[in-house]
Amino acid sequence: MNEKEFFGVFNAPSEKRYKNFVWKVVDNEEVWMLSNEKRGCRSFEDEENIYYKFWPAKEFAEYFKEDGDFSEAIEVHEFCDKLKEYFEKEDETEGKRVMLHIFPNEHDAYAVDAYTLYWDIMDALEEVE
Numbered sequence: 001m002n003e004k005e006f007f008g009v010f011n012a013p014s015e016k017r018y019k020n021f022v023w024k025v026v027d028n029e030e031v032w033m034l035s036n037e038k039r040g041c042r043s044f045e046d047e048e049n050i051y052y053k054f055w056p057a058k059e060f061a062e063y064f065k066e067d068g069d070f071s072e073a074i075e076v077h078e079f080c081d082k083l084k085e086y087f088e089k090e091d092e093t094e095g096k097r098v099m100l101h102i103f104p105n106e107h108d109a110y111a112v113d114a115y116t117l118y119w120d121i122m123d124a125l126e127e128v129e
Contacts, residue, residue: 001059010060010105017103018110022117024056026124030073032061038068049099051111054079056103064104080121086114 009020025031032055034042042064043052055061061071074082086098100117101109112120 001057006059010063014103014108014110017105018112021054021056021103021110022120022124025076025079026121026128028057029076031076031079032056032058032071032073034061034065034069035072036066036068036070042069045096048096050096051099051101053101053104053109060103076121076125080118080125083114083118083121087118 009017012020033053036042041052043050045051053064058071058073065071098114099111100114101111102117103110
């Protein structure tokens with residue numbers, strides 16, 4: 001992907017990036033995240049939610065790498081299994097809801113719950129399989 005394509009997608013509105021994410025992860029069969037040996041998958045919390053960040057391609061995840069981070073892919077079906085675990089066990093997260101920041105850029109991210117993302121990906125998978 002050249003720089004113009006990268007920043008064209010990267011700077012699109014969050015809803016468009018979300019739709020791009022769903023179709024890219026279905027096409028490429030993988031989801032990208034940043035992890036760190038000390039803290040695991042890149043996340044943050046507020047009083048109500050735990051947020052995890054995911055990207056559709058390695059280049060986008062690596063744009064946000066910090067010291068000690070490494071980019072890591074998860075196969076799309078395995079990712080969906082994990083999403084299903086999140087929304088089935090949500091009451092076990094100390095009262096916090098799991099939210100996903102999909103395809104974040106420097107300005108914003110599309111925030112979605114695990115249930116919605118799971119079904120959006122499953123619907124897209126059904127269309128291509």
